[in-house]
Amino acid sequence: MNKAAFFDRDGTINIDKGYVHRIEDFEFIKGMPEFIKKYNDEGYKVIVVTNQAGIARGYYTQKEVDILHNYINEELAKIGAHIDAFYICPHHPDFTGDCNCRKPKTGMIEQAIKDFDIDVKQSVLFGDKPWDIECGERCNIKSYYIQDLLNEYSEI
Template sequence: MNRALFLDRDGTINIDKGHVYRIEDFEFISGIPEFIKQYNNKEYKVIVITNQAGIAKGYFTAEDVNKLHKHINEELNKIGAHIDAFYMCPHHPDYTGVCNCRKPKTGMIERAIKEFNINVSQSILYGDKPWDIECGLRCGIKSYYIDTVLSDFKNKIS
């Protein structure tokens, strides 16, 4: 079985500027690429789980988001880091109805667990919103707010 690092995207990996889907609007949070690389080096699967309600609202398409995700990995590859998979929920209850993937529901994580043979007791999740943490905890994954751990990590590497 594999260990996994589950990450939210907006507000955890990148600065949340509201419905980020264009490459020119994407900006890593300081220290995140190195943080991801640390988990790559420990042989964790790095998996992003992200609500992308802007798709349901018609602001952008899933293809737009996939292009951004490709760009994120290209940028991470420059320092020898990578994300193994991106799972996104394109729904919003007011536009598309209720789904089982929009956090805090657990559909994205459940799919990743199955597809990557994840051992939840050996995995961890970081997010910036209560629904990220709730989602991870519902799956039995140790779950934390990124701001606390990232400041500790940056202090160790500086």
């Protein structure tokens, strides 16, 4: 079995500027590429689980998100880091109805667990919103607010 470090995207990996989907709007949170690399180096699968309601709202497309995610990995590769997989919830209950993947529901993590044979007891989740933490805890994954950890990490 594998261990995983799950990350929310907006507000956790990058500065949340509202419906980020274009490369020119993407900006890593200071220290995040190195933080991701730390988990790569320790043998974790690094997996992003992100609600992307902007797709349901018609603000942008899945293809635009895919282009941005490829760019993120290109930037991470410059320091020897990478994200193994991106799981996206493109839904919003007001536009597409209910789903099982929109956090705090657990569908994205459950799929990643199957796809990567993840041991939840060895895994962690980082997020910036209560629904991120709730989602991880529902899957019995140790879950942390990224703001707290980045402050601690940057002091090391």
